[in-house]
Amino acid sequence: xxxxxxxxxxxxxxxxxxxxxxxxxxxxxxxxxxxxxxxxxxxxxxxxxxxxxxxxxxxxxxxxxxxxxxxxxxxxxxxxxxxxxxxxxxxxxxxxxxxxxxxxxxxxxxxxxxxxxxxxxxxxxxxxxxxxxxxxxxxxxxxxxxxxxxxxxxxxxxxxxxxxxxxxxxxxxxxxxxxxxxxxxxxxxxxxxxxxxxxxxxxxxxxxxxxxxxxxxxxxxxxxxxxxxxxxxxxxxxxxxxxxxxxxxxxxxxxxxxxxxxxxxxxxxxxxxxxxxxxxxxxxxxxxxxxxxxxxxxxxxxxxxxxxxxxxxxxx
Numbered sequence: 001x002x003x004x005x006x007x008x009x010x011x012x013x014x015x016x017x018x019x020x021x022x023x024x025x026x027x028x029x030x031x032x033x034x035x036x037x038x039x040x041x042x043x044x045x046x047x048x049x050x051x052x053x054x055x056x057x058x059x060x061x062x063x064x065x066x067x068x069x070x071x072x073x074x075x076x077x078x079x080x081x082x083x084x085x086x087x088x089x090x091x092x093x094x095x096x097x098x099x100x101x102x103x104x105x106x107x108x109x110x111x112x113x114x115x116x117x118x119x120x121x122x123x124x125x126x127x128x129x130x131x132x133x134x135x136x137x138x139x140x141x142x143x144x145x146x147x148x149x150x151x152x153x154x155x156x157x158x159x160x161x162x163x164x165x166x167x168x169x170x171x172x173x174x175x176x177x178x179x180x181x182x183x184x185x186x187x188x189x190x191x192x193x194x195x196x197x198x199x200x201x202x203x204x205x206x207x208x209x210x211x212x213x214x215x216x217x218x219x220x221x222x223x224x225x226x227x228x229x230x231x232x233x234x235x236x237x238x239x240x241x242x243x244x245x246x247x248x249x250x251x252x253x254x255x256x257x258x259x260x261x262x263x264x265x266x267x268x269x270x271x272x273x274x275x276x277x278x279x280x281x282x283x284x285x286x287x288x289x290x291x292x293x294x295x296x297x298x299x300x301x302x303x304x305x306x307x308x309x310x311x312x313x314x315x316x
Contacts, residue, residue: 075271
């Protein structure tokens, strides 16, 4: 994980360094730059790190990061850790809700499609999954925003809290109300992959020899699915569920932009377009660590679901 995080930081810094975006023009403006003196421009170049070689900038950041200091955000003028703490707090409700809904719904739909293979239920779930898998998440977000916020006026158009309300007056119901539509958008897009993979695993289980033997013994389909099917597809389903963390985080970048949701995804976009290297590196490393931790947790939970893996680990 440490090597992967180091590689992620190097790739991220390299991409930002070769980006054609000029930090001075992006954040100050060409007109304002033309009216500044050489001394003022040099101060700006020093502030944005333009006058420092890229390798030296990365090494300085890496040294501070190892000591627990992710630097200061150039856009927010606050410590990167504080910015990430606030933005992640806004996104946490959205990400966790979407992750749980997409995992449970995709798992159930995949089981139904696999058990009733070839039926209208299977065709309906496959059609839905293929349609959603080929639909851009930002287009789906715009569509839901147009229908439920603009036309029906059921949900707010954007933001994570009501406009004009002080922070002390915002309740958890207000935050939940503003997170419903973005969370539904992320959930809808996350269902397709889990449902299709679970369907294939369920079909393999239903066509196995022990299922044939269970049918010969007179067991009902419901009993076979609960007793044999769920146990055998639990591990692949868990792997997909934790692997979908990266998809949920990646999708939140576009969803938060559409709904003007002030979360971690929107902060990442602002850092990228504004050449805020410390903030972008901090967000990238933190989100990568969350994804790696999810995969590690999935491996740990394998032994709880299947005791045979614990015994195999002891033998090794």
